[in-house]
Amino acid sequence: xxxxxxxxxxxxxxxxxxxxxxxxxxxxxxxxxxxxxxxxxxxxxxxxxxxxxxxxxxxxxxxxxxxxxxxxxxxxxxxxxxxxxxxxxxxxxxxxxxxxxxxxxxxxxxxxxxxxxxxxxxxxxxxxxxxxxxxxxxxxxxxxxxxxxxxxxxxxxxxxxxxxxxxxxxxxxxxxxxxxxxxxxxxxxxxxxxxxxxxxxxxxxxxxxxxxxxxxxxxxxxxxxxxxxxxxxxxxxxxxxxxxxxxxxxxxxxxxxxxxxxxxxxxxxxxxxxxxxxxxxxxxxxxxxxxxxxxxxxxxxxxxxxxxxxxxxxxxxxxxxxxxxxxxxxxxxxxxxxxxxxxxxxx
Numbered sequence: 001x002x003x004x005x006x007x008x009x010x011x012x013x014x015x016x017x018x019x020x021x022x023x024x025x026x027x028x029x030x031x032x033x034x035x036x037x038x039x040x041x042x043x044x045x046x047x048x049x050x051x052x053x054x055x056x057x058x059x060x061x062x063x064x065x066x067x068x069x070x071x072x073x074x075x076x077x078x079x080x081x082x083x084x085x086x087x088x089x090x091x092x093x094x095x096x097x098x099x100x101x102x103x104x105x106x107x108x109x110x111x112x113x114x115x116x117x118x119x120x121x122x123x124x125x126x127x128x129x130x131x132x133x134x135x136x137x138x139x140x141x142x143x144x145x146x147x148x149x150x151x152x153x154x155x156x157x158x159x160x161x162x163x164x165x166x167x168x169x170x171x172x173x174x175x176x177x178x179x180x181x182x183x184x185x186x187x188x189x190x191x192x193x194x195x196x197x198x199x200x201x202x203x204x205x206x207x208x209x210x211x212x213x214x215x216x217x218x219x220x221x222x223x224x225x226x227x228x229x230x231x232x233x234x235x236x237x238x239x240x241x242x243x244x245x246x247x248x249x250x251x252x253x254x255x256x257x258x259x260x261x262x263x264x265x266x267x268x269x270x271x272x273x274x275x276x277x278x279x280x281x282x283x284x285x286x287x288x289x290x291x292x293x294x295x296x297x298x299x300x301x302x303x304x305x306x307x308x309x310x311x312x313x314x315x316x317x318x319x320x321x322x323x324x325x326x327x328x329x330x331x332x333x334x335x336x337x338x339x340x341x342x343x344x345x346x347x
Contacts, residue, residue, distance in 0.1 A: 012076055020146070102150075108167070212244075
């Protein structure tokens with residue numbers, strides 16, 4: 001197994017001419033940094049956004065630092081500054097982003113690479129398209145006199161095949177202007193002016209939702225309720241806004257399903273979904289799962305779900321990452337339940 005320190009490292013070289021423009025070296029570093037940020041943001045569990053900067057937590061975990069530069073032809077060695085240590089084989093957020101960058105370059109170097117293959121690494125098509133754009137900008141042209149090589153985790157650098165740039169271009173698509181989305185949350189604000197908009201407090205944070213005039217009465221009835229809404233996300237002033245035009249798009253639903261937890265800031269999909277009962281009382285959400293003993297009280301839906309994910313992760317560490325013989329019979333039962341939901345150690 002590669003040591004954790006090595007998993008934080010990458011290097012690249014630009015060869016072919018005696019003088020390499022500084023702007024080309026800086027551009028290469030910037031594109032690779034953007035790829036690392038996008039992947040870190042993806043593994044953290046954040047949805048792809050149309051515009052805007054990356055959150056500070058992503059920058060803290062995934063910023064690259066130059067540790068060595070050799071002149072002549074350009075050779076640069078870099079590593080992420082993430083100071084955390086992973087407790088499982090998943091590694092830290094920055095290490096996961098570095099490894100995924102390596103996987104993507106390896107896949108893009110194959111002549112028969114497909115969008116489906118890349119989709120196994122990044123399952124969000126919007127995020128994948130943004131990453132492919134960065135790779136396209138950094139990938140050498142067939143007519144270029146310069147070559148570009150990359151190395152990861154201390155391994156020998158591999159040369160990027162210029163002929164693959166056309167393949168990458170063929171997989172790029174224009175940004176999706178609209179897409180269907182289902183959101184869970186509490187309707188807590190209503191505007192009935194010409195904009196006709198409600199706000200929904202969701203596990204992702206507040207989401208604006210526009211509605212048509214013919215369902216205004218149905219919308220008013222949902223104020224304060226916990227619902228599931230199915231609609232179409234449309235870009236509006238740098239963010240996406242949900243749009244609905246039918247009362248059938250709204251369903252009262254006080255039960256949420258946890259589908260993932262975070263280990264070392266990395267979102268990990270659960271093997272089984274965990275049902276969570278949610279109520280809103282005295283300006284706070286109260287969420288619980290009696291089988292696992294989960295209980296959380298928070299003023300915001302995002303904080304509520306984050307706490308529940310954290311509790312489930314703590315349970316997993318306390319009952320799965322220990323010697324089974326140290327557990328009481330009830331603890332062993334809980335351990336088996338957690339393994340069926342989350343997975344065994346280092347999975």
